[in-house]
Amino acid sequence: MNKRKIWFRLLAAVSSAFIIYALVKNFIIDPDAAAFLGYKTGLKRELKLPQWLNVMYVHVVFACLAMAAGLLNFSNRIFEKSRKFHRINGYIYLLSVLIVILTSGYMAPYATGGKISSMGFNALNILWMIITTIAFVQIKRKQIVKHRNWMIRSYAFCFTNMMIHLITTLFHYGFNMSYPSSYTVGIYGAIALLLIIAEIVVRTIDRFQGNAGTARQA
Numbered sequence: 001m002n003k004r005k006i007w008f009r010l011l012a013a014v015s016s017a018f019i020i021y022a023l024v025k026n027f028i029i030d031p032d033a034a035a036f037l038g039y040k041t042g043l044k045r046e047l048k049l050p051q052w053l054n055v056m057y058v059h060v061v062f063a064c065l066a067m068a069a070g071l072l073n074f075s076n077r078i079f080e081k082s083r084k085f086h087r088i089n090g091y092i093y094l095l096s097v098l099i100v101i102l103t104s105g106y107m108a109p110y111a112t113g114g115k116i117s118s119m120g121f122n123a124l125n126i127l128w129m130i131i132t133t134i135a136f137v138q139i140k141r142k143q144i145v146k147h148r149n150w151m152i153r154s155y156a157f158c159f160t161n162m163m164i165h166l167i168t169t170l171f172h173y174g175f176n177m178s179y180p181s182s183y184t185v186g187i188y189g190a191i192a193l194l195l196i197i198a199e200i201v202v203r204t205i206d207r208f209q210g211n212a213g214t215a216r217q218a
C-alpha cells in the first residue's frame with residue numbers, strides 16, 4: 001500500500017470515528033447539551049433553549065455531512081470511477097458548509113467564554129466562507145491543483161469542534177484553567193492549528209508530486 005493510501009485511510013478512520021462520536025453524543029447521550037450548557041454563565045443575551053437546541057442539531061448534522069462529503073471527494077478511486085459523483089458530492093459539501101456557517105452565526109453570540117469567543121467564531125465563519133469560495137472558484141477556472149489545495153484548507157475546518165475540545169480539555173484538566181477560558185483558547189488555538197496543519201499537508205503533497213500544476217492527487 002502506498003503512503004498516500006495509508007494517509008487517506010487514517011483520515012477516513014479519524015473522520016468516521018468523530019462523525020459517530022458527534023452523532024451519538026449529541027443525539028443519544030446528551031441531547032439536551034446539559035453538560036455543555038452548564039458552563040454558560042453570565043450570558044449577555046437570553047438563550048432560548050428549544051431554539052438553540054434545534055439550531056445545534058441542524059449544525060451537528062450538516063457538520064457531519066460536510067465531514068463525510070469532503071472525505072469522499074479526497075478519494076482518488078471514487079474520483080476516477082465517477083466524476084459526476086465528485087461534482088454532486090462537491091455541491092453537497094458546499095451546501096453543508098453554508099448551513100454550518102449559518103447555524104454557527106446563530107450560536108456565536110451565546111458562545112461559551114463570552115464576547116472574545118463569539119469574535120473567534122465569527123472570524124472563523126468568515127475565513128471558512130472565503131477559503132471554500134476560493135476552492136469553488138478555482139475549479140470553475142479549471143485550476144485543479146489550486147482547487148485541491150484550497151479544498152484541503154477548507155476541509156481542515158471540519159475538524160474545528162474536535163480540535164476545540166482537545167485544546168479545551170488540555171487547558172481545563174491539564175493546566176487547571178476554567179472551562180470557559182479554556183474554550184476560548186480552544187477556539188483561537190483550533191483556527192491557528194488547523195490552518196497550519198492544512199498548510200503542511202498542501203506543501204508536503206506539492207513537494208512529493210513536484211507539482212507543475214496539472215496532476216491531480218487526492
Ligand code: HEM
Nearest residue numbers: 022063064104107108110111112121124125157158160161
Ligand atoms: C464536524 C464539524 C463540527 C461539529 C461536529 C460541530 C458540533 C458542534 C456541537 C456539538 C456544538 C455544541 C457544543 C460543543 O460540543 O462544543 C457546537 C457548537 C458550536 N459550533 Fe460547531 N461543530 C463543527 C464545526 C463547526 C465550525 C466549522 C464552526 C464555525 C465555522 C462551528 C461553530 C460553532 C459555534 C459558534 C458553536 C456554539 C459554541 C458555544 O455555544 O459556545 N462549528 N458545534
